[in-house]
Amino acid sequence: MSEEECIFCKIIEGQIPSYKIYENDSLLAFLDIFPLSYGHTVVVPKKHYYNFLDMPEDDMSDFFKDLRNISALIMKKLKIDGFNLVQNNFPAAGQVIHHLHFHIIPRMKGDGPLKMIPGKIQAKEDDLKKIIQKIKE
Ligand SMILES: [Zn+2]
Incomplete structure (x- = not known):
């Protein structure tokens, strides 16, 4: 799959709309529209790396700090008891x-x-909007 066909690159570039939880220069966090649970979030580096082995070491420190902070934000704002990464x-x-x-x-x-098990039920737009509101409160 090339970068041009990549659905996450399209989301990052805004060609496909998403429900954004958090964004900065190097990463984007958005709600999964086929959630495994309430508030299921996907976090992507803005650079197109194929997978974990493809990510340069220099990018890791900042990425993982952000990933932790986003996890903490979800924990606090959605009042969940825990989370899987x-x-x-x-x-x-x-x-x-x-x-x-x-x-x-x-x-x-x-x-x-x-x-x-990959989510089969697409989230309702209203529910996703409510989650975003809670995060931004
Ligand atoms: Zn991509």
Whole structure:
């Protein structure tokens, strides 16, 4: 998959709309429209790296600080009890979109073990807007 065809690059460039949680010069966090849980967020570097092995070491420090801060923001604003950080590399591991991305999957007490079954039910626009409002409050 080339950069031109990459759905995440298109989201980053604004060609495809998204529900943005946070954005800076180097990364974007937006709501997954096929969420595994309430507030499921995808965090992507703005540069098109294929996967984790492709990310230069120099970019890692800032990226992970931001990833932690975004996780903390979701934790606080959505009043969740915990979250899973999930990142898939190569199709054998379930990587579908070939642009490095991390999933922040909010969890509540009693949710049980995480089942990484891709979301089949598209989130309602209204619900996504409400989540964004809560984050921005
Ligand atoms: Zn891309």
